[in-house]
Amino acid sequence: MTLPGVLLLDAAGPEAGALARAAAARRHQVHAATTTTAYADYGPELKGLLAGHIVTDFTRPDRALDEIAAYARRRGVGAVLTVNEYLTELTAHLCAELGVPGNDPGRAHAARDKAAMAETFAVAGVRAPYTVLVRDADGLRAALADPSVGFPCVIKPVAGAGSAGVTVVSGPAGAAAAADAARTVAGMYARGGDPGVLVQAYAAGAEYSVESFTQDGNTTHLAVTRKQVTGGANRVETGHSLPVHLTPVVEAAVYREVKAAIRAAGIRHGASHTEVIVSRDGRCSVIEIGARLAAGQIGVLIQHALGVDVWAALLDVALGRPAALAPTTHGYATVRFVTSPRAGRLASLSGLPRVGPGVPFARWRAAIGGPVHEPHANGHRLGSFVVTGPDAAEVEERADTLLREIRIHVEPHPNGPGQVSEASTSAIAP
Numbered sequence: 001m002t003l004p005g006v007l008l009l010d011a012a013g014p015e016a017g018a019l020a021r022a023a024a025a026r027r028h029q030v031h032a033a034t035t036t037t038a039y040a041d042y043g044p045e046l047k048g049l050l051a052g053h054i055v056t057d058f059t060r061p062d063r064a065l066d067e068i069a070a071y072a073r074r075r076g077v078g079a080v081l082t083v084n085e086y087l088t089e090l091t092a093h094l095c096a097e098l099g100v101p102g103n104d105p106g107r108a109h110a111a112r113d114k115a116a117m118a119e120t121f122a123v124a125g126v127r128a129p130y131t132v133l134v135r136d137a138d139g140l141r142a143a144l145a146d147p148s149v150g151f152p153c154v155i156k157p158v159a160g161a162g163s164a165g166v167t168v169v170s171g172p173a174g175a176a177a178a179a180d181a182a183r184t185v186a187g188m189y190a191r192g193g194d195p196g197v198l199v200q201a202y203a204a205g206a207e208y209s210v211e212s213f214t215q216d217g218n219t220t221h222l223a224v225t226r227k228q229v230t231g232g233a234n235r236v237e238t239g240h241s242l243p244v245h246l247t248p249v250v251e252a253a254v255y256r257e258v259k260a261a262i263r264a265a266g267i268r269h270g271a272s273h274t275e276v277i278v279s280r281d282g283r284c285s286v287i288e289i290g291a292r293l294a295a296g297q298i299g300v301l302i303q304h305a306l307g308v309d310v311w312a313a314l315l316d317v318a319l320g321r322p323a324a325l326a327p328t329t330h331g332y333a334t335v336r337f338v339t340s341p342r343a344g345r346l347a348s349l350s351g352l353p354r355v356g357p358g359v360p361f362a363r364w365r366a367a368i369g370g371p372v373h374e375p376h377a378n379g380h381r382l383g384s385f386v387v388t389g390p391d392a393a394e395v396e397e398r399a400d401t402l403l404r405e406i407r408i409h410v411e412p413h414p415n416g417p418g419q420v421s422e423a424s425t426s427a428i429a430p
């Protein structure tokens with residue numbers, strides 16, 4: 001019997017690579033829908049795994065839908081997946097078009113566009129920060145004067161990701177610049193036009209995400225993840241730890257909102273990543289939902305802490321088969337993202353953790369001699385490593401020790417001002 005083919009929308013990145021490997025290991029033919037430039041960057045291992053690929057233009061989703069659907073029918077595709085935040089909406093439409101398990105295409109926009117998300121959450125009664133979509137200076141002034149917004153507030157792009165262009169604004173003075181910064185962040189496959197920017201009430205509290213899988217509308221929460229986030233105007237996630245055990249009352253409140261968000265965003269078959277902020281008094285606000293597995297190595301954390309094969313589970317859900325989601329181990333895992341203490345040129349990097357016992361993953365993407373930035377967006381991270389073990393406190397302690405041992409030497413940019421900096425450790429969240 002021929003197994004159904006598996007189609008990945010964009011196969012770039014570690015998560016998609018792991019999915020491709022898992023599908024090929026189970027003898028599915030693996031296909032990718034990609035762009036000319038993205039395909040050129042696929043490594044030889046990934047290219048070797050693929051039974052075929054279709055080059056399309058994701059900036060024209062209607063045309064891409066027709067082209068990819070025709071390709072998928074020709075090649076016997078029975079499951080369509082993506083781990084790319086920007087392609088979740090197209091994936092839902094494609095699943096519906098092909099009649100394979102997927103999310104509600106009529107709601108998929110709400111999981112991608114934060115203006116639509118805010119509206120959908122408001123209608124569905126999901127607790128989320130009050131949000132205003134503004135299109136010009138008058139709109140911005142009106143939003144800032146709106147008593148439901150107040151200060152501090154958050155100004156962010158409508159369809160961004162990776163914390164790019166998101167600013168916590170403490171007073172009217174910084175708002176125009178923050179709106180400009182948000183406006184310049186277009187989604188990965190955006191096509192011109194001015195989508196406006198969002199002005200949002202600030203939710204104070206601790207940040208978590210909830211990693212869930214939904215099959216036939218039934219949701220299993222795999223883990224609650226605690227985030228380390230930089231303070232200040234531009235918040236960047238510097239670490240994730242899971243599983244976090246909330247008190248039963250707070251956990252119930254968080255799961256109630258997350259379930260409502262999953263339903264509101266039309267997530268019927270697939271993974272989701274819901275970011276929440278929990279206030280001191282235990283109230284939960286949903287910051288955003290993604291109709292996909294979490295990025296930032298959270299899949300690796302789940303695998304090592306809980307023993308759940310998330311890649312196999314994603315495949316099973318996409319194929320309409322029951323997924324194995326029960327933990328088979330009861331450990332803990334954390335990832336630390338290494339960031340530069342200042343902007344300049346990366347002169348040297350040493351003391352990096354290596355993969356070994358208790359460190360299942362380490363990846364460096366910064367090039368010596370290349371530019372580095374103070375962390376203003378996730379894209380400014382230099383690399384990351386994962387620590388795992390049976391005791392949560394020991395895992396955190398080891399990760400922090402390893403982080404402190406990293407030496408980053410940043411020199412001023414050849415054309416820029418400034419002094420040669422002392423060697424220093426990476427910036428870590430307080």
Ligand SMILES: Nc1ncnc2c1ncn2[C@@H]1O[C@H](COP(=O)(O)OP(=O)(O)OP(=O)(O)O)[C@@H](O)[C@H]1O
Binds near residue numbers: 156160162163229237
């Ligand atoms: N309303 C809010 N109240 C408080 N903090 C917020 C709010 N909105 C965003 N933030 C902070 O800014 C960060 C980035 O915001 P958001 O998640 O909306 O952007 P993003 O581009 O989708 O980021 P990512 O892809 O990294 O999750 C959040 O993790 C949080 O620290």
Ligand SMILES: [Mg+2]
Binds near residue numbers: 275
């Ligand atoms: Mg976010």
